[in-house]
Structures are given as structure tokens and as C-alpha cells.
Amino acid sequence: xxxxxxxxxxxxxxxxxxxxxxxxxxxxxxxxxxxxxxxxxxxxxxxxxxxxxxxxxxxxxxxxxxxxxxxxxxxxxxxxxxxxxxxxxxxxxxxxxxxxxxxxxxxxxxxxxxxxxxxxxxxxxxxxxxxxxxxxxxxxxxxxxxxxxxxxxxxxxxxxxxxxxxxxxxxxxxxxxxxxxxxxxxxxxxxxxxxxxxxxxxxxxxxxxxxxxxxxxxxxxxxxxxxxxxxxxxxxxxxxxxxxxxxxxxxxxxxxxxxxxxxxxxxxxxxxxx
Amino acid sequence: xxxxxxxxxxxxxxxxxxxxxxxxxxxxxxxxxxxxxxxxxxxxxxxxxxxxxxxxxxxxxxxxxxxxxxxxxxxxxxxxxxxxxxxxxxxxxxxxxxxxxxxxxxxxxxxxxxxxxxxxxxxxxxxxxxxxxxxxxxxxxxxxxxxxxxxxxxxxxxxxxxxxxxxxxxxxxxxxxxxxxxxxxxxxxxxxxxxxxxxxxxxxxxxxxxxxxxxxxxxxxxxxxxxxxxxxxxxxxxxxxxxxxxxxxxxxxxxxxxxxxxxxxxxxxxxxxxxxxxxxxxxxxxxxxxxxxxxxxxxxxxxxxxxxxxxxxxx
Numbered sequence: 154x155x156x157x158x159x160x161x162x163x164x165x166x167x168x169x170x171x172x173x174x175x176x177x178x179x180x181x182x183x184x185x186x187x188x189x190x191x192x193x194x195x196x197x198x199x200x201x202x203x204x205x206x207x208x209x210x211x212x213x214x215x216x217x218x219x220x221x222x223x224x225x226x227x228x229x230x231x232x233x234x235x236x237x238x239x240x241x242x243x244x245x246x247x248x249x250x251x252x253x254x255x256x257x258x259x260x261x262x263x264x265x266x267x268x269x270x271x272x273x274x275x276x277x278x279x280x281x282x283x284x285x286x287x288x289x290x291x292x293x294x295x296x297x298x299x300x301x302x303x304x305x306x307x308x309x310x311x312x313x314x315x316x317x318x319x320x321x322x323x324x325x326x327x328x329x330x331x332x333x334x335x336x337x338x339x340x341x342x343x344x345x346x347x348x349x350x351x352x353x354x355x356x357x358x359x360x361x362x363x364x365x366x367x368x369x370x371x372x373x374x375x376x377x378x379x380x381x382x383x384x385x386x387x388x389x390x391x392x393x394x395x396x397x398x399x400x401x402x403x404x405x406x407x408x409x410x411x412x413x414x415x416x417x418x419x420x421x422x423x424x425x426x427x
Numbered sequence: 428x429x430x431x432x433x434x435x436x437x438x439x440x441x442x443x444x445x446x447x448x449x450x451x452x453x454x455x456x457x458x459x460x461x462x463x464x465x466x467x468x469x470x471x472x473x474x475x476x477x478x479x480x481x482x483x484x485x486x487x488x489x490x491x492x493x494x495x496x497x498x499x500x501x502x503x504x505x506x507x508x509x510x511x512x513x514x515x516x517x518x519x520x521x522x523x524x525x526x527x528x529x530x531x532x533x534x535x536x537x538x539x540x541x542x543x544x545x546x547x548x549x550x551x552x553x554x555x556x557x558x559x560x561x562x563x564x565x566x567x568x569x570x571x572x573x574x575x576x577x578x579x580x581x582x583x584x585x586x587x588x589x590x591x592x593x594x595x596x597x598x599x600x601x602x603x604x605x606x607x608x609x610x611x612x613x614x615x616x617x618x619x620x621x622x623x624x625x626x627x628x629x630x631x632x633x634x635x636x637x638x639x640x641x642x643x644x645x646x647x648x649x650x651x652x653x654x655x656x657x658x659x660x661x662x663x664x665x666x667x668x669x670x671x672x673x674x675x676x677x678x679x680x681x682x683x684x685x686x687x688x689x690x691x692x693x694x695x696x697x698x699x700x701x702x703x704x705x706x707x708x709x710x711x712x713x714x715x716x717x718x719x720x721x722x723x724x725x726x727x728x729x730x731x732x733x734x735x736x737x738x739x740x741x742x
Contacts, residue, residue: 260438264445267721269679272713276453279701279709352568359570360683364698379573383687390580397573404568 161413167406175221184212186219216373223374228354230289235296243304244331262298270295278366288367292357303346307339341418348411352404439725446717454710465704504711509703514711525692528608529677532615539620544627566621575614575687592689611688619673631662671727675720
């Protein structure tokens with residue numbers, strides 16, 4: 154067993170930092186983000202306000218902490234939707250490879266792929282109105298075909314192996330084999346893909362709330378902080394830079410972690426990438 | 428080959444039909460009915476009734492759907508409720524901004540990514556490779572609309588080389604038009620170029636491991652000659668697919684970027700339509716975007732088969 158890939162450490166560290174900040178925000182933030190304090194608006198970073206304050210006098214650090222909560226929650230649930238619906242679909246398609254079920258599932262997935270996630274979000278919000286829930290739905294729907302494909306591809310290669318044949322001969326049903334033997338063997342693939350989709354979810358959530366289709370005021374979110382900051386970019390560019398950096402560091406951390414996990418969990422890739 | 432194209436065309440048609448059902452049904456399930464949704468809470472009953480008639484909401488689901496599709500096929504996308512002009516007219520005007528922007532970004536992204544990916548692959552493990560891979564890792568993590576704001580900050584506010592937003596129209600000349608689209612195109616292109624450069628690198632590396640490259644080297648070709656004559660063409664095949672797929676990301680991404688730069692494209696049209704509850708516009712523009720994406724995917728599949736004969740036989 155070689156030592157852990159360095160990018161895994163850096164990535165996991167960055168991700169853990171934001172996760173901790175998000176969890177901590179439930180218990181404590183330096184200041185209350187829902188209280189406007191015009192007297193201390195647009196303060197530069199100081200000992201009192203580590204990252205300064207915005208145009209309503211709200212503490213930027215507190216806003217970022219609560220914003221991390223929104224971003225992470227949206228991304229985690231969206232990935233959850235993708236896994237819970239996509240993986241069973243992919244497993245079913247692989248188990249009955251070439252059947253009408255397989256065709257139906259894969260063509261249905263192609264169709265979702267044809268709608269860019271932003272367009273799905275637009276459709277959903279045009280119909281039901283903008284909210285964090287609808288953002289989750291839009292990102293989550295787009296995750297379904299991604300996980301279905303990964304699960305199907307991974308499962309199909311496992312189905313050809315001898316021990317699956319042995320399980321079939323011993324009389325296990327297709328569903329049981331999928332759950333007991335296939336799923337554990339593709340878990341690595343799913344973890345890596347989950348990390349990637351998690352980071353894409355963070356980016357998508359930021360984009361959606363930036364254009365006003367995601368979390369609604371007063372819930373702080375990184376995308377909305379950027380949208381608010383845009384009007385003041387001439388006078389106080391700092392307000393636009395900090396939330397952006399938070400997004401970049403979080404996404405970078407997740408991507409590095411995903412790369413590291415892939416290197417760690419898939420020896421074949423480790424060899425060709427080296 | 429003809430058989431392959433036919434099968435793909437059939438699947439293209441099918442996707443379009445299903446996509447149009449989905450879009451139409453989504454708009455149909457608007458809470459209440461579309462007419463009262465568009466007019467808001469305080470609308471008079473007779474105004475709602477008039478709009479219902481105008482939108483043709485009185486027919487059955489199927490007749491309305493067929494009417495909508497039939498209209499779109501003959502170029503009639505309906506009439507925008509807020510602008511009081513034909514949606515086709517609005518779209519035609521806005522496409523002149525969105526399409527050049529997406530293409531401009533696609534060209535920039537390809538021009539950056541292909542050489543950069545080649546350099547990284549040819550210096551694998553070296554400083555250049557390390558630097559490029561680091562930069563692309565960062566590029567993938569940057570949200571394009573934030574990058575757009577940084578570009579505005581540096582090139583429009585500090586250096587004053589470009590304007591911070593707006594579009595003078597193509598009447599102001601090609602140069603002025605493209606100048607206004609330059610910052611938005613860079614903002615759209617760089618994250619995509621990062622992905623593309625990584626794919627170019629790994630694809631070229633994989634091709635360079637093939638037996639025929641070893642044969643070419645054994646024949647006496649230098650590494651550069653073998654790359655240019657044999658590896659590059661084969662390595663470009665997966666890159667081509669990604670370029671095609673990126674077009675849809677660029678179109679969707681353009682929706683957000685247009686809002687950063689206040690460009691009068693399809694993206695701004697769609698957001699204005701959402702806030703004004705102009706469902707006719709939302710429905711038609713979304714259908715158009717999905718059509719564009721499905722069509723590009725189809726074209727990529729066909730090109731792919733032209734470049735790689737192995738795919739044709741498999742189909």
C-alpha cells in the first residue's frame with residue numbers, strides 16, 4: 154500500500170474546512186446574519202470584522218459561513234437524488250443489458266442530458282417560482298443520468314466476472330446479485346463520481362442563486378452575495394472577491410479530493426496517469 | 428454510413444418530440460392556469476378570459492400542443508405577452524448576440540486548449556506539465572460569472588480597455604461588436620478550455636502509447652514527427668466530441684454571462700420573460716435551446732462517425 158496521494162490531503166483539508174464552517178454556523182457565527190447594522194456598513198477587514206462587512210453592515214465571515222451551509226446542503230441533496238434514482242436505474246439497465254428496459258433507461262438519460270441543467274432550472278422556476286428547493290431539484294435531476302451511466306458502465310464489467318456466474322448458478326436473483334455483489338464493487342466509482350458531482354453542484358448552486366433562481370433572501374448564499382456585490386464592484390470590489398474565492402477553494406478542494414480518491418481507489422488509473 | 432445517419436436522425440426526431448412534450452407539460456402544470464398566472468392575482472376575470480382566448484387555452488391539451496408545435500415548425504413561435512411582438516422576431520434579434528458569443532467562446536477555448544494540452548502531454552512530468560495541470564485544476568473550479576466579474580474589474584474598471592457591459596449592435600461595425608463580446612467570451616471560454624486541455628493531454632498520452640506509434644518511431648520518425656503525422660489525428664477524436672458537447676454548456680453558460688455583461692441575448696430575454704411571467708417566450712426559447720443542443724449532439728455523432736469508421740460498423 155503506497156502512501157496516500159498528496160492532493161487527497163489538500164482536497165480533504167479544504168473540504169473539511171468548509172464543512173466545519175457550515176456546521177459551526179448552526180451553533181455559532183461571529184455576528185447574526187439576519188440583523189442589519191447600517192452603522193457599520195462597508196467596513197474593511199479588521200480585528201472586529203475579519204473579512205469586513207457588506208453594504209447592510211452584515212459580517213462577511215458570518216455570511217460566508219451560513220452561505221457554505223446553503224451551498225453544501227443543496228449540493229449534497231442533489232447528489233443524493235442522483236444516487237438514489239440513478240444508481241438503481243443503472244444497475245437495472247446493466248442487469249438486463251440490451252433489453253427494452255436498458256434502451257428505455259439510456260434513451261431517457263440522453264434526453265435529460267439534452268437539457269442543460271440551467272435550462273431545467275429555468276423551466277422549474279418559471280413554473281414553480283425560484284427557491285432553494287427548486288434549485289436542488291434542477292441540479293438533482295441532472296445528476297440522475299450521470300450516476301445511471303457510471304453505475305451501468307461499472308456494473309456491466311462486473312457482470313462478466315466468474316463470481317457473478319457462480320452467484321447466478323447458486324440461484325440468486327438478479328436483484329439480489331445487483332445489491333449484494335455488484336453494488337459493493339462499483340462503490341469506488343460512485344464515491345469518485347459523487348465527489349465530482351458535489352463540486353459541480355456547488356458551482357451550479359452558485360450560478361443559479363446568482364441569477365436569482367436559487368436560495369431567496371434573506372437566506373445568505375454565495376451566489377447571491379456575488380449578485381449583490383456586482384452593483385458595488387466599482388466602489389467595493391472586495392465584496393465580490395471574497396465569496397468568489399470561497400467558491401473556488403471549496404470546488405478546488407472537492408476536485409482535488411476526487412482526483413486523490415480516484416488514484417487511491419483505482420489502481421488501473423494510477424498506473425496510466427503516473 | 429447512410430444507415431447510421433438514418434438511425435441517428437430517427438433518434439434525433441424522437442428526442443425532439445419527447446423534449447417538446449416535457450416542456451409543454453411543465454408549462455401546463457403552472458399552478459392555476461397560465462393566463463391567470465401571467466396576469467397575477469389582481470387580474471379582472473374578463474382580462475383573464477381574453478388572454479385565455481388569445482393563448483388558445485380553451486382547446487384540449489392535445490390540440491394546444493399540436494397548435495404550438497405546428498406553429499413552431501412554420502416559424503410562428505407565438506406572440507410575447509409583454510413585448511406585444513412575435514416571439515420569432517424577439518428570438519431572431521437576440522440570437523444575433525448569443526450565437527456569436529457561444530461560437531467566439533468555443534473558438535477561443537479550442538485555440539487555447541489544444542496547444543496547451545499538447546505541450547502538457549509532450550512534457551509529461553516536467554515543470555510545464557505540472558504548471559499547466561495546476562492552472563487547469565484552478566480553471567475548472569472558477570465559476571465563469573465570477574471570473575467575468577474579475578475581468579470587468581481588471582480590464583474595464585482598472586485598465587479601461589473594454590466597456591463593462593452592454594452591446595452596441597452589429598450596426599456599429601464588426602469590430603465594435605466583437606470587442607463588446609470579447610470579455611464575455613473569455614469568461615465563458617477559460618473554464619471550458621481547462622477541461623478541454625486536460626482531455627487533449629490525456630487523449631494524446633494514450634495515443635502515444637499505441638503500438639503504431641512505436642512502429643513509427645522504429646521506422647525512424649522523431650517523436651515530434653510521429654505525433655504530428657500519426658498521434659494527433661487520433662488523439663483529436665475524443666476532443667472533438669467534447670468540443671461538441673461544450674457547445675451546449677456554452678449556450679447555457681451564455682445565459683448567465685449575458686446577465687453579467689448586460690448583453691441583449693437569449694439569456695436576458697429568458698430571465699426577463701420569467702420575471703414578467705411571459706410563459707410564451709419561456710416555452711419557445713427553452714424549446715429552441717434544447718433543439719440547438721440536440722442538433723449539435725447529432726452533428727457531433729455524425730462527424731465522429733465520419734472521422735472514425737469503426738463507429739459506423741458498430742451502429
